[in-house]
Amino acid sequence: MRFIIQRDRLVQSVQDVMKAVTSRTTIPILTGIKIVATSEGVTLTGSDSDISIESFIPKEEDGDEIAEIKQTGSIVLQAKFFSEIVKKLPTDSVEIHVENQLQTIIRSGKSEFKLNGLDAEEYPLLPQITEENVIKIPTDLLKAMIRQTVFSVSTSETRPILTGVNWGVENGELTCIATDSHRLALRKASIETETAEHYNVVIPGKSLNELSKILDDTNKLVEIVITENQVLFKAKHLLFFSRLLEGNYPDTSRLIPTESKTDVVVNTKEFLHAIDRASLLAREGRNNVVKFTTNEDEVIEISSNTPEIGHVVEELQSQSIEGEELKISFSAKFMIDALKTLEGSEIKISFTGAMRPFVIRPINDNSILQLILPVRTY
Template identity: 65%
Template sequence: MKFEVMRDSLLEGLNDVMKAVSSKTTIPILTGLKLEVTKKGLYITGSDSDITIQTFIPIEKDGEQIIQITETGSIVLQARVFNEIVRKLPTNDVEIEVTNQFQTHIRSGKSEFSLIGLDASEYPLLPQIEEDRQFFMPSDLLKSIIKETVFAVSTSESRPVLTGVNWQVKDGELHCVATDSHRLAKRKTAIKDLPEEEYSVVIPGKSLNELNKILEETSSEVAIVMTQQQILFKTGDVLFYSRLLEGNYPDTSRLIPNEYKTTILVNGKSLLQAIDRASLLAREERNNVVRFSTMGQGFVEVSSNSPEIGNVEEQIQAGSIEGEELKISFSAKYMMDALKAIDGQDVKILFTGAMRPFVLKSVHDDSILQLILPVRTY
């Protein structure tokens, strides 16, 4: 195998695939990257067996030649070392040549590295995915869906299925739900040309966070293909595969109350800032709890009290307050996460009582729902 490649294009590809490489893998070859040169260009693959990312560098792009191929072939190179070498090469022209015994020479300017490679035939193959059931989504929408749900996944491995986000395709809509059993985030979206059949898959939160980093650099459409074990996201020249979590995701629709005793409209940004200030004094061991209560004349009060440090009270003008008076306590972090997901819009908060879950929605948009369980302090 022998080819020349532009260093900046190679780095761009490496930036994406390195997101899938883990030093903690139990399969030694997965600490490496697979480079495969064909007549079309260079494929680079990285994987930790849960996530697999493949990027493609074509021979030419926008009329400019990026790769010159002398001989096709494939090799696996130590990911961290290869990535660092490419980063620090002196010129933009890079020549990579594999000689006998997988010896790999990397030349640039006056600098030459020799690495011991591994046999690419031992690298795991990409998952096989039938692409007849794919659907498309703008990358901005996909980024929003991830941002509005993934923060609520569980970090505890005691119920592995809750460490992922449940994506359900039904009735022409995509429903995405995450819960750690103390809070819940839900986003529903109507998407054209969804698969006819109903799907319910659970995508690991970690995979969605890594996917989000790749999407930051793109504004193109994303093709999505779901199967029983894997989900594939395709954008530009990048393929992102993720393993799905096994197990049945709980039916969360029963958690969402149908009727409410108190409804408050309030500016999301003002409330977020007030809770942020109140949480400065919320004691750590009390799980960062703040109190929220209705006052007269259309005000709500956000307060926090720490016997060792002091207390804070702040009143906020609500847009409207309907129904019963209310005093409730909740985790400041959970409330702030929920308000950030709704992103500074005016918020409708629906309460069913001091010890029942309450719901936050955007006043302007019914597609996002956040639910939080209160904390007993009164």
């Protein structure tokens, strides 16, 4: 195998596939990146058997030559060393040449590295997915949906299914739900689909985080193919495979209250900053809890008390308060996380009592909601 390639494109592709490579694998060859040169271009693959990423660099694009393939072939190179080498090479082009016994020469300018490679035939094959039922979604919408839900997945392995985001597809609508049993995030969107199939799958939160980092902020469509145990995301020159989590996701629809006893409308930014300030003294303690009290004249009091440190109280003018008076306590961190995902200048918080879950929504937008369970302090 022998080819010359633009260094920037190689670095970008290496960084993308590195997101799937881990040093903690039981299959030694998976600590490497697989490189395949064909007459069309160069394909790089990284995998940790949960996530697999394939990045393709075409021979030419928009009339520019990116890679010159002198001899086709394949090799697996140690990801850790290969990624560091290509990042630090001195000139804009790189020559990669595999000699006999899999020894690989990496040349750029007057710099030359020799790396011992592994036989690409031994690299596990990527899942074979038949692309029958394709869902299409704009990249920027997909990234927003991930951002607005993935932070609510559980970080504890006691219930592995909760470490993923539940994706449901029905009647041209995608619904993403994440919960760690103390809070819940839900986001819906219309999507293009060529199938009437219903899907209900759970994608690991870690996979979605990595996918989101790789995707560009464009409105180009990403194609999504869901099978029994895998999901494939296809963007330009990029394939991202993730295994799905096994098991049934809990029915969260029962958690979301349909009625409320107290509705409060506040300015999103003002409320976020007030909660942030109130949590300054609560962060030290284990609890990080703030108290929220409705007062007369549509004023909210936000306070926090950490006996060994001090007390903070702040009044905030709401746009409106309807319903019963309320005193409730909740995690400041959960509230800040939720508020950061909501777009729009005003939000409505619907409470059904001091010890019941409450719901936060942007005004006039039913496609997204955040739910938080209160903390017992009174």
